[in-house]
Amino acid sequence: MDAKETAKKILDKSYVGTMATVQGGKPFSRYMTFFNDGFTLYTATSKKTDKVDELEDNPNTHILIGYDGEGFGDAFLEIAGTVSISDDDGLKDKIWNDHMKPWFDGPDDPDLVILKVTPTGMRLMNKKGAEPQEISI
Secondary structure, three states: OOHHHHHHHHHHHOOEEEEEEEEOOEEEEEEEEOEEEOOEEEEEEEOOOHHHHHHHHOOEEEEEEOOOOOOOOOOEEEEEEEEEEEOOHHHHHHHOOHHHOOOOOOOOOOOEEEEEEEEEEEEEEOOOOOOOEEOOO
16 A cells, blocks of 8 residues: 555544644644545534634644554654635535534534645655655645
8 A cells, every 4th residue: 555545544544633723823732523535634613712713813734643542653644734714504514423512503503613624745654664755635
């Protein structure tokens, strides 16, 4: 399996990763739940969160996703990207699932927005100790 296929497999099976934004000129990271369509990532959040304010000021992000916690050799991805904030009803319906119920009333909740992450760079990391591999998107 080549690096691009491995990256796609990681995105298809990994849902939780860290997402960094910039706050006051410094990085700020938090765990997020991601959904993918190819190499484009989506995550739901409230428009009332700090991360939305941060992304409106600076749409750049850095994401780590795929680490299984089994130790050395776990392949994971480093993804640099730009984020757009969407309140598109079709996208909300596409991303919505019952795990979001503790935070939102449903896909029509007025506070729900979807963050669309368009990768600008991606690296496959730590694959059995191999050097990082750039993924062309």
